Amino acid sequence: xxxxxxxxxxxxxxxxxxxxxxxxxxxxxxxxxxxxxxxxxxxxxxxxxxxxxxxxxxxxxxxxxxxxxxxxxxx
Amino acid sequence: xxxxxxxxxxxxxxxxxxxxxxxxxxxxxxxxxxxxxxxxxxxxxxxxxxxxxxxxxxxxxxxxxxxxxxxxxxxxxxxxxxxxxxxxxxxxxxxxxxxxxxxxxxxxxxxxxxxxxxxxxxxxxxxxxxxxxxxxxxxxxxxxxxxxxxxxxxxxxxxxxxxxxxxxxxxxxxxxxxxxxxxxxxxxxxxxxxxxxxxxxxxxxxxxxxxxxxxxxxxxxxxxxxxxxxxxxxxxxxxxxxxxxxxxxxxxxxxxxxxxxxxxxxxxxxxxxxxxxxxxxxxxxxxxxxxxxxxxxxxxxxxxxxxxxxxxxxxxxxxxxxxxxxxxxxxxxxxxxxxxxxxxxxxxxxxxxxxxxxxxxxxxxxxxxxxxxxxxxxxxxxxxxxxxxxxxxxxxxxxxxxxxxxxxxx
Numbered sequence: 277x278x279x280x281x282x283x284x285x286x287x288x289x290x291x292x293x294x295x296x297x298x299x300x301x302x303x304x305x306x307x308x309x310x311x312x313x314x315x316x317x318x319x320x321x322x323x324x325x326x327x328x329x330x331x332x333x334x335x336x337x338x339x340x341x342x343x344x345x346x347x348x349x350x351x
Numbered sequence: 352x353x354x355x356x357x358x359x360x361x362x363x364x365x366x367x368x369x370x371x372x373x374x375x376x377x378x379x380x381x382x383x384x385x386x387x388x389x390x391x392x393x394x395x396x397x398x399x400x401x402x403x404x405x406x407x408x409x410x411x412x413x414x415x416x417x418x419x420x421x422x423x424x425x426x427x428x429x430x431x432x433x434x435x436x437x438x439x440x441x442x443x444x445x446x447x448x449x450x451x452x453x454x455x456x457x458x459x460x461x462x463x464x465x466x467x468x469x470x471x472x473x474x475x476x477x478x479x480x481x482x483x484x485x486x487x488x489x490x491x492x493x494x495x496x497x498x499x500x501x502x503x504x505x506x507x508x509x510x511x512x513x514x515x516x517x518x519x520x521x522x523x524x525x526x527x528x529x530x531x532x533x534x535x536x537x538x539x540x541x542x543x544x545x546x547x548x549x550x551x552x553x554x555x556x557x558x559x560x561x562x563x564x565x566x567x568x569x570x571x572x573x574x575x576x577x578x579x580x581x582x583x584x585x586x587x588x589x590x591x592x593x594x595x596x597x598x599x600x601x602x603x604x605x606x607x608x609x610x611x612x613x614x615x616x617x618x619x620x621x622x623x624x625x626x627x628x629x630x631x632x633x634x635x636x637x638x639x640x641x642x643x644x645x646x647x648x649x650x651x652x653x654x655x656x657x658x659x660x661x662x663x664x665x666x667x668x669x670x671x672x673x674x675x676x677x678x679x680x681x682x683x684x685x686x687x688x689x690x691x692x693x694x695x696x697x698x699x700x701x702x703x704x705x706x707x708x709x710x711x712x713x714x715x716x717x718x719x720x721x722x723x724x725x726x727x728x729x730x731x732x733x734x735x736x737x738x739x740x741x742x743x744x745x746x747x748x749x750x751x752x753x754x755x756x757x758x759x760x761x
Contacts, residue, residue, distance in 0.1 A: 291729050291743075307529055314554055314676060318707040319743040333706040336557040336582070337530075 277348060281341070284323045288316050302342030310341075324348075353445065357540065358389045358524035359532065365390055367445045367519070374398060374448070375441050380434050383427035384504075385409035385418075389524055392503045393512060397448075400456050400479070402438045407462040408504040412737050421464055421474075445519055452517065463506055465679070475506075483513050484635075492518045498537055498565075500525045500547035507571065507677075511546050530555055537562055545569070546595075548677030549579060550708050556582045563589050569606075571595040571677075596651075596665065613662045627652050627666075673701075676708040680740045685712065688735040689742075694722030699751045700742060714742040715751055 501508030
């Protein structure tokens with residue numbers, strides 16, 4: 277699952293013309309470590325929803341990679 | 352120390368005394384104002400008010416082609432003019448500045464650009480009277496500390512600016528900061544008032560602490576949902592939460608505690624409904640390039656909740672404008688920009704509901720795949736339109752989906 281999430285992240289990062297990530301870890305912060313802004317986060321929800329059919333931000337903003345993984349594992 | 356503006360994003364801490372000195376020492380001005388620095392924008396507005404000359408506000412992230420489209424120029428150096436010192440006496444303090452500002456300047460006007468319905472943004476002008484119509488300058492409001500959560504070159508931001516300015520308040524910039532800094536700024540500066548889009552508040556949640564200093568929270572620009580409302584109540588236990596209905600053309604018009612709006616008696620004759628669409632009388636409007644007739648059609652569809660007294664709620668918009676976290680995107684403008692790229696045969700821009708921003712811009716394109724890729728479209732658009740207008744999902748299709756009547760479906 278981590279690999280697919282990394283792929284989704286990198287699609288967003290590459291589309292914005294930034295350098296791809298080599299790996300991700302649960303403690304990474306979406307805004308501070310990965311550098312996502314609110315437009316990126318919005319795109320992230322749509323892409324994850326398309327793959328996993330779950331809206332990760334439904335109950336408020338998720339901050340770290342680990343929180344996303346937890347949400348997806350629950351499903 | 353009486354602070355005028357604190358903006359940690361631009362490393363600014365400006366006192367009212369500094370502002371007054373800076374104005375006294377200004378020898379040049381430019382009617383075109385395009386700057387990422389909030390202080391520069393605010394000072395320009397004040398300076399033009401004092402010398403009674405017009406000001407044209409441009410988003411600092413407008414691309415060169417957007418600027419040429421809107422103004423005919425991409426560079427504004429040549430519009431720098433000397434300040435006519437005979438028009439402003441030396442100001443000694445805040446009181447003198449506010450008094451001078453309140454002596455309604457006659458020729459001053461402010462021009463903003465709003466997403467038009469035809470494809471390119473349109474110009475809206477306001478004079479001092481129309482832009483400050485809703486400013487409440489009272490003894491009580493003099494103690495307010497404003498959290499500034501809008502773009503300073505947009506209507507909502509300008510209205511907050513004038514409310515704070517004419518009451519001699521402190522403005523703390525919150526817009527564009529990260530969540531942690533926003534909470535730090537609210538707490539450390541004991542902010543009392545915040546006006547922002549629902550998206551701004553949504554990005555602040557969830558939060559485990561409470562912020563007791565905030566007395567008033569205003570939200571507008573898109574529909575406010577019940578869940579955000581409840582969570583905000585917990586974070587800001589002392590705040591009264593209000594929804595406002597506003598537009599660039601008219602500024603804020605109605606306020607409500609929930610999604611049901613009622614009219615103040617003085618507006619009853621200035622508003623009416625036609626086929627459930629809200630119409631606003633021209634006397635409430637700023638000036639636009641196109642003549643609007645006696646009544647301006649807002650494109651907002653309402654549902655009457657009760658007739659006497661009149662209460663209503665907003666249902667949706669007639670126009671196809673997409674609301675991205677409070678920013679309006681015209682799908683036609685984006686389609687026009689994409690279709691100028693070589694290799695694109697057809698394009699449809701539409702919105703998808705989104706839990707972060709309310710909506711997200713998407714598009715379908717029919718293209719020669721060996722000529723264009725998702726990345727090449729994005730790169731091209733970055734030089735044409737502002738970032739928030741660029742579709743976040745680009746889908747390549749063989750033909751566009753249309754509705755049964757043959758119109759493109761959004």
